[in-house]
Amino acid sequence: NFMLTQPHSVSESPGKTVTISCTRSSGSIASNYVQWYQQRPGSSPTTVIYEDNQRPSGVPDRFSGSIDSSSNSASLTISGLKTEDEADYYCQSYDSSNWVFGGGTKLTVL
């Protein structure tokens, strides 16, 4: 069993770039794909990154995902921030067939 740890909150100004980290507690981050979900207030989550760095159709290329084995973490980077990007973001990976979620990061765009 492992945990995924995210910062509780991040904030940045419109037009800037922000990176949200997701650190795996044990085992290699590269062992299992990482997904990222965006959840705006009052809405259900939507997938913004799947399989570490793939964007579903319709997700702007301002969103990108990566993994870093040296820090055993995954990252979600959002460039050219817009006020509409303000939301909670969750990383998710797999422990066998079981999903494991990070605690979520609240992104404030101010």
Added chain:
Amino acid sequence: QVQLVQSGAEVKKPGASVKVSCKASGYTFTSYDINWVRQATGQGLEWMGWMNPNSGNTGYAQKFQGRVTMTRNTSISTAYMELSSLRSEDTAVYYCAGGGLWGQGTLVTVSS
């Protein structure tokens, strides 16, 4: 339209059971596992379990073992999640998710 559509909100008494449905449309229902996730107000996402719509095989989070049952009806492309012995702590929005899609959520309120 590719989507997952869930059943409506439920209010249940402690000790009762609830069954939430999740209807897939716009894609082949048996192509992707269906996972169930819940979220209490102001809290994060909590994974409950998965079901393979093709085989019916399931896997449940240890926390819910013995209380949750996930099933499907392939003829109507619908997955179900039943949670029994409800308590107030089970009050949450319940989501189905599969193939990158998420349902709109179903609010389950447990109150005497």
